Amino acid sequence: xxxxxxxxxxxxxxxxxxxxxxxxxxxxxxxxxxxxxxxxxxxxxxxxxxxxxxxxxxxxxxxxxxxxxxxxxxxxxxxxxxxxxxxxxxxxxxxxxxxxxxxxxxxxxxxxxxxxxxxxxxxxxxxxxxxxxxxxxxxxxxxxxxxxxxxxxxxxxxxxxxxxxxxxxxxxxx
Amino acid sequence: xxxxxxxxxxxxxxxxxxxxxxxxxxxxxxxxxxxxxxxxxxxxxxxxxxxxxxxxxxxxxxxxxxxxxxxxxxxxxxxxxxxxxxxxxxxxxxxxxxxxxxxxxxxxxxxxxxxxxxxxxxxxxxxxxxxxxxxxxxxxxxxxxxxxxxxxxxxxxxxxxxxxxxxxxxxxxxxxxxxxxxxxxxxxxxxxxxxxxxxxxxxxxxxxxxxxxxxxxxxxxxxxxxxxxxxxxxxxxxxxxxxxxxxxxxxxxxxxxxxxxxxxxxxxxxxxxxxxxxxxxxxxxxxxxxxxxxxxxxxxxxxxxxxxxxxxxxxxxxxxxxxxxxxxxxxxxxxxxxxxxxxxxxxxxxxxxxxxxxxxxxxxxxxxxxxxxxxxxxxxxxxxxxxxxxxxxxxxxxxxxxxxxxxxxxxxxxxxxxxxxxxxxxxxxxxxxxxxxxxxxxxxxxxxxxxxxxxxxxxxxxxxxxxxxxxxxxxxxxxxxxxxxxxxxxxxxxxxxxxxxxxxxx
Numbered sequence: 001x002x003x004x005x006x007x008x009x010x011x012x013x014x015x016x017x018x019x020x021x022x023x024x025x026x027x028x029x030x031x032x033x034x035x036x037x038x039x040x041x042x043x044x045x046x047x048x049x050x051x052x053x054x055x056x057x058x059x060x061x062x063x064x065x066x067x068x069x070x071x072x073x074x075x076x077x078x079x080x081x082x083x084x085x086x087x088x089x090x091x092x093x094x095x096x097x098x099x100x101x102x103x104x105x106x107x108x109x110x111x112x113x114x115x116x117x118x119x120x121x122x123x124x125x126x127x128x129x130x131x132x133x134x135x136x137x138x139x140x141x142x143x144x145x146x147x148x149x150x151x152x153x154x155x156x157x158x159x160x161x162x163x164x165x166x167x168x169x170x171x172x173x174x
Numbered sequence: 175x176x177x178x179x180x181x182x183x184x185x186x187x188x189x190x191x192x193x194x195x196x197x198x199x200x201x202x203x204x205x206x207x208x209x210x211x212x213x214x215x216x217x218x219x220x221x222x223x224x225x226x227x228x229x230x231x232x233x234x235x236x237x238x239x240x241x242x243x244x245x246x247x248x249x250x251x252x253x254x255x256x257x258x259x260x261x262x263x264x265x266x267x268x269x270x271x272x273x274x275x276x277x278x279x280x281x282x283x284x285x286x287x288x289x290x291x292x293x294x295x296x297x298x299x300x301x302x303x304x305x306x307x308x309x310x311x312x313x314x315x316x317x318x319x320x321x322x323x324x325x326x327x328x329x330x331x332x333x334x335x336x337x338x339x340x341x342x343x344x345x346x347x348x349x350x351x352x353x354x355x356x357x358x359x360x361x362x363x364x365x366x367x368x369x370x371x372x373x374x375x376x377x378x379x380x381x382x383x384x385x386x387x388x389x390x391x392x393x394x395x396x397x398x399x400x401x402x403x404x405x406x407x408x409x410x411x412x413x414x415x416x417x418x419x420x421x422x423x424x425x426x427x428x429x430x431x432x433x434x435x436x437x438x439x440x441x442x443x444x445x446x447x448x449x450x451x452x453x454x455x456x457x458x459x460x461x462x463x464x465x466x467x468x469x470x471x472x473x474x475x476x477x478x479x480x481x482x483x484x485x486x487x488x489x490x491x492x493x494x495x496x497x498x499x500x501x502x503x504x505x506x507x508x509x510x511x512x513x514x515x516x517x518x519x520x521x522x523x524x525x526x527x528x529x530x531x532x533x534x535x536x537x538x539x540x541x542x543x544x545x546x547x548x549x550x551x552x553x554x555x556x557x558x559x560x561x562x563x564x565x566x567x568x569x570x571x572x573x574x575x576x577x578x579x580x581x582x583x584x585x586x587x588x589x590x591x592x593x594x595x596x597x598x599x600x601x602x603x604x605x606x607x608x609x610x611x612x613x614x615x616x617x618x619x620x621x622x623x624x625x626x627x628x629x630x631x632x633x634x635x636x637x638x639x640x641x642x643x644x645x646x647x648x649x650x651x652x653x654x655x656x657x658x659x660x661x662x663x664x665x666x667x668x669x670x671x672x673x674x675x676x677x678x679x680x
Contacts, residue, residue, distance in 0.1 A: 058595065097557050097558065098554075098558060
């Protein structure tokens with residue numbers, strides 16, 4: 001079992017998009033695409049599943065809201081219900097308007113931060129992470145598509161050269 | 175070109191007729207005199223077990239107690255004295271029944287306890303004076319309720335008239351923003367917005383007539399227009415430089431005139447652009463829209479003080495203009511979305527796709543949150559500081575309008591936020607229409623909450639007059655905007671951004 005992959009380089013995002021569509025039409029599996037900037041519609045062309053990050057954020061927001069509510073309910077109403085400047089601390093609802101700014105901020109805080117952390121974890125990003133650039137040019141002005149080699153290698157190379165690639169490389173991957 | 179479907183036209187006429195009947199009924203059944211109100215109040219009191227019944231009970235309680243009480247003699251004496259007083263008073267005036275009943279109850283409790291005769295006697299002597307004061311208070315109360323009930327049909331018409339006019343104004347403001355911002359997505363919707371803004375003309379005229387009737391003392395929604403009230407009220411006297419009939423009407427005419435002027439110019443230019451050879455009309459509209467938005471934000475703020483805040487002339491709020499703006503702006507956007515969906519479902523808007531609806535739904539969502547932000551900011555600042563002169567506004571609403579006051583927050587905030595937060599939902603027609611209906615109802619209640627507490631107080635009720643007025647103006651609104659939509663093609667042809675808008679995808 002060889003671990004050969006093709007690295008196909010493009011220098012234009014429109015050509016890349018066309019190539020992706022052609023590759024998908026020819027039923028070649030695309031392992032990865034590296035681009036220097038977000039290419040609009042690339043995820044759709046690749047047939048990637050939509051992200052569920054927004055759903056996570058919504059749930060994290062609910063967690064934040066619960067934390068804020070439970071915290072202030074315990075501190076302000078249960079633990080030590082003082083009379084502070086005449087504010088009614090008898091029940092949570094009576095003094096709720098005063099708690100809303102905190103409830104709001106905590107919702108946003110939890111929603112935003114936990115979502116970002118989820119994003120880092122899911123995309124495996126952290127400070128001392130080894131960069132995974134297959135080619136340094138992909139961070140500047142080149143687009144790279146990685147396709148595993150199955151079957152006839154020459155035919156595959158020929159196919160990708162047809163798609164407007166500026167460069168097609170066969171790489172041994174470990 | 176759009177052709178007004180005969181079904182919709184019939185529906186509009188039916189709504190107007192039913193609405194007019196409801197309005198007529200509410201005017202017809204409004205009390206004509208204070209005596210009538212008095213009869214109603216007395217009937218309510220008797221019904222509620224006050225009056226005679228309470229008197230009898232008190233009587234029994236005293237007698238039973240007297241048998242085993244060591245101060246039986248005292249109690250008996252006090253009781254006798256009380257009876258004669260009560261009878262005399264009942265004969266003198268029928269309307270003191272309540273007062274006497276209250277006295278009797280008080281009396282019973284006094285004698286019921288093992289208290290000294292002296293105390294009972296003192297309490298009894300006080301009764302006469304109390305009864306008189308209560309009699310006066312009762313008379314004033316009847317007068318007060320009479321005014322509120324008289325206001326009720328007028329307030330119902332005023333709220334609905336104002337609400338629908340402001341929807342048209344909200345749509346016009348949205349249109350001006352889209353023009354001035356050179357939005358690339360919305361030009362396919364311009365004709366819809368122009369159609370909706372057509373209601374501004376009849377709507378503004380109706381509101382203006384209602385304001386003129388107020389100044390002419392035909393109705394009394396604005397108490398500062400009543401010279402008798404002003405004569406006794408130092409606070410209003412200090413505001414007469416701003417709150418006086420002629421200046422008030424002058425402002426109304428200038429504001430409404432300015433809005434209608436922009437609307438007419440913008441529509442004229444927009445239509446002229448269809449057949450033009452260059453973009454000069456587009457540029458003219460751009461400039462007109464920018465100028466209108468400056469004029470609008472100033473006049474909108476002042477008009478919300480005039481037409482809404484001044485029903486409570488003792489109260490003021492600095493962000494009120496913004497608050498009212500957010501309320502009708504979101505309603506205007508919602509109506510744009512709903513009319514667009516209706517026309518699309520009838521096959522009239524070829525280039526409108528789900529992305530346009532998605533954008534409108536995002537605006538509905540965003541401005542709903544913005545409205546809530548302002549509502550809460552206004553409420554929370556006053557609640558927190560609890561300064562009596564400003565907090566009475568909310569105290570009144572929370573005590574007497576609890577369900578509408580908090581219910582509208584659920585309808586205008588919680589519901590749209592939970593429904594329209596989902597991207598896929600914002601593309602579904604039925605979700606947008608359902609959210610739109612809830613938002614529009616919620617904002618009607620918002621205006622209801624702004625006007626009613628000051629004009630009808632705790633006598634509010636959503637009955638024939640209120641529903642009738644909404645139906646009438648809804649019918650008129652449908653009739654006017656869909657008639658206007660038949661006047662021009664539904665796609666602006668030579669708008670420089672129309673191609674982008676046709677192919678808009680999000």
